[in-house]
Amino acid sequence: MSALLIVGIGxxxxxxxxxxxxxxxxxRRPGWFPAGTFMVNILGSFLLGILWGIGYKDLVWWDTxxxxxxxxxLGSFTTFSTFSVEVVGLMSREKFLMAxxxxxxxxxxxxxxxxxxxxxxxxxx
Numbered sequence: 001m002s003a004l005l006i007v008g009i010g011x012x013x014x015x016x017x018x019x020x021x022x023x024x025x026x027x028r029r030p031g032w033f034p035a036g037t038f039m040v041n042i043l044g045s046f047l048l049g050i051l052w053g054i055g056y057k058d059l060v061w062w063d064t065x066x067x068x069x070x071x072x073x074l075g076s077f078t079t080f081s082t083f084s085v086e087v088v089g090l091m092s093r094e095k096f097l098m099a100x101x102x103x104x105x106x107x108x109x110x111x112x113x114x115x116x117x118x119x120x121x122x123x124x125x
Contacts, residue, residue, distance in 0.1 A: 003067055010072020018077045032095065034086040037079050038106060044078035045110040048116025 019106040021043075022036025029035040051069050083106065090099035118125060 053121025
């Protein structure tokens with residue numbers, strides 16, 4: 001199967017999953033905090049950490065899995081561009097403290113989630 005098709009299949013499923021999870025999370029926490037984007041970015045960091053950790057230990061299947069799950073699914077599942085626009089939106093609504101907190105907390109938890117994923121996959125950091 002071609003690499004483009006593998007990435008496309010993963011991207012299709014990832015974008016649908018992002019949409020569904022974001023809508024679900026936003027419906028649970030309505031208001032000004034972008035809970036859906038926050039959730040998918042942290043979860044995506046965690047899952048990519050697991051994928052990387054597993055691939056680090058067993059490179060036999062890595063090329064296809066990295067294309068399907070890493071580049072395709074998780075590449076379309078996480079939403080950095082949406083995240084960036086949401087931060088700008090917070091600033092335009094003069095929610096400056098949240099415009100600082102949201103990216104900082106997302107960055108700290110995203111990196112922590114990725115590290116946890118790597119550790120849970122069995123790789124020692």
